[in-house]
Amino acid sequence: MSTITRAQELLEQLIAFPTVSTDSNLDMITFIADHLTALGARVNVFHDPTGSKANLFATLGPEGDGGIVLSGHSDVVPVADQVWSSDPFTLREADGLLYGRGTCDMKGFIACTLATAERYATLTLTRPIHFAFTHDEETGCIGARALIDALQKQGLRPAIAIIGEPTEMRIIEGHKGCCEYTTSFTGLAGHSSRPELGVNAAEYAVRYVSKLLELRHTLTSRAPSNSRFVPPHTTLNVGKLSGGVAHNVIVGKAEVEWEFRPVQNSDYDFVKSEMKNYAETVLLPAMQAVHPEANITMETKGEVAGLTPMDDNEARDLCAALTGENGADVVAFGTEAGLFQTLGLSAVVCGPGSIDQAHKPDEFIAKSQLEACLKMLKSLGQKTSA
Numbered sequence: 001m002s003t004i005t006r007a008q009e010l011l012e013q014l015i016a017f018p019t020v021s022t023d024s025n026l027d028m029i030t031f032i033a034d035h036l037t038a039l040g041a042r043v044n045v046f047h048d049p050t051g052s053k054a055n056l057f058a059t060l061g062p063e064g065d066g067g068i069v070l071s072g073h074s075d076v077v078p079v080a081d082q083v084w085s086s087d088p089f090t091l092r093e094a095d096g097l098l099y100g101r102g103t104c105d106m107k108g109f110i111a112c113t114l115a116t117a118e119r120y121a122t123l124t125l126t127r128p129i130h131f132a133f134t135h136d137e138e139t140g141c142i143g144a145r146a147l148i149d150a151l152q153k154q155g156l157r158p159a160i161a162i163i164g165e166p167t168e169m170r171i172i173e174g175h176k177g178c179c180e181y182t183t184s185f186t187g188l189a190g191h192s193s194r195p196e197l198g199v200n201a202a203e204y205a206v207r208y209v210s211k212l213l214e215l216r217h218t219l220t221s222r223a224p225s226n227s228r229f230v231p232p233h234t235t236l237n238v239g240k241l242s243g244g245v246a247h248n249v250i251v252g253k254a255e256v257e258w259e260f261r262p263v264q265n266s267d268y269d270f271v272k273s274e275m276k277n278y279a280e281t282v283l284l285p286a287m288q289a290v291h292p293e294a295n296i297t298m299e300t301k302g303e304v305a306g307l308t309p310m311d312d313n314e315a316r317d318l319c320a321a322l323t324g325e326n327g328a329d330v331v332a333f334g335t336e337a338g339l340f341q342t343l344g345l346s347a348v349v350c351g352p353g354s355i356d357q358a359h360k361p362d363e364f365i366a367k368s369q370l371e372a373c374l375k376m377l378k379s380l381g382q383k384t385s386a
Contacts, residue, residue, distance in 0.1 A: 003115050003374050004367065008098065010035075011111035011370075012091040015100040021075040021138045024052040028074050032056055032133060035114055039121040041131070046150050048143070053135040055147040057156075060120050060129050061384070065157040067128030068318075068384065069345065070377075071336060072110045072164050073137030073144070076102040082361040097364040104353025104365040109164030112352065112370055116377040123385035130158055137336055140180055140302020144336040148343050160315040161340035164351030166358060166365075169372045171319045171328040172349035176229060176261040177306035178334035179268065183208060183279070183298045185243070188291040189252030198250035199291045202243040204283050205254040208296075209238050211278050212258055215271055219260075222270070227263055228309070228330045234267040235332075236260040261332065262306065305338035307347060315346040322379040323350070323372075331355070350376070 001009075017028035033043050036058045043058040059067065079088045079101055086092045088101040098108075113131055120129055134143035151158075165172075185208070187199030216236040223233035236258070243254025262268040279296045287294035309330060310316075316328050328348070333355060337347040352369035 003119070003378070004371050006118070007111045007115040007370050007374060008091075008367070010114050011098065011103065011107060014107040014111055015091045015102055016089055018089050019075050019102070020078050021136055022078070025074045025135045026052065026054055029054045029056050029133065032110075032114065033058070036117060036131060039117055041117070041121075046147065048135065048146065053143070055135060055143050055150070056131070056133045057147060057151065058131045060117060061125030062128055064128060065159070067130050067158040067160075068380070069130040069132050069158045069161040069340065070113045070164065071132040071134070071161055071340065072106045072113070072351075073134045073336065074110070075136055075138050076105065076107075077138050077359045079361070084361045088361075088363075096367050098367060098370075099362055099364045101363055103363055104166040105355075105358035105363065106165055106351060106353070108166075108353050108365040108370055109351040109373060112373040112377055113164070116374060116381065119378065120381050123381055125381075125385050127384040128158070129380070129384060134336065141304045141334075141336050141339060142302070144339045148339050151343065158345055160318060161337065161345045161347040162315060162319060163335050163337040163340070163347065163349045164373070165335045165349050166351055166353035166355050167331070167349055168354050168369065169323060169325075169350060169352060169376065171316055171323065171325050172331050173307070173313060173316050173328040174228065174309035174330035175307045175334055175337065175349065176234070176263055176332055177268065177338065178259060178261050178302065178304045180259040180301040180303075181257075181298050182301060183256045183258070183296065185254045186293075186295045187252055187254070187287060188250070188294060190250040192248040192250055195250060196290075199287050199294050200250050201254035202251035204287060204296070205241060205243060205256050207283060208256055208275075208279065209241060211275065212236060212238055215274055219267060219271075222267060224264055229263050229332055231332075232263070234260060234262045234264070234271070236271070261334065304334050304336075305342055307335065307337040307341055307349065310346065313346045313348065315348040319348050319350050319376070322376045322383070
């Protein structure tokens, strides 16, 4: 059986696991663990506090530091309210394209690593090759943060991380961070005929959003002069504003879901301090002047570190040697790569498929992209074996 045929077979099995972020990924992790264990890999499975999700970290090759991590996330985004031409959890092939939820984001890469692992198992590897598969990347890289902590506690020190998010096999050496929050407003409900007796949480939520939009404008002027990102500045988005029950009721509770993607650490500090100060010194005193128990709270949904381009990047140089690519780029979307970088690894993002297909109905990956990824991974085995 050819490697591409084997990768497609594995992809079909992976797609059949409906690992939407709200649901368990254990069946898929168990499948991968069994596959790698049968190849002789040393496999560790780390469950989350609920026991319903897990990360996997497995190794082929010698013990020791300096290994190469091939990393992907197991979860996919929902298919609810999307119109698909076929069952999103059944792989469908048409005109050289493979359709299904997660084909490009990012089970295509995982399938390639599992297919290539069968080859690695027959080689005398001189350097450890690790497989890292996480949960809940789509909801704030929760699994990757837990995995990084686990690796630190075990004293594991790989040197390189290749995160196989869909880049059409381009080498990505930098991306923005992603910080997601939900700010909740607790006011005092009442009859709309006496607004002075209540605290309208929705009105304060709107004022909060207005401040966010003001900051969004300010951030455009803070773009670093040498920024390679498009757009070059930190972006900010209000994703959801909710609250209220009826036309004639003062809103007692409201929520704002928002996020920003910093291009530099100073913007991270700037946005958080500005919003904290505005909530605590402007909005909250006005609310509590009417109702002392009024409150504003901000819940962190996810704070994912950006991937900082580095002059000295072994991961970038290795991928260039494996793929023949001469340059590296940056992207606006976030990945788990920045978290691996915080562990002291050199990291890049390089994987099959296009981000343009991610999260959409009829998500697909081209077989030619899988072939390109398999070629890179085969070369990796050749470079790390005797």
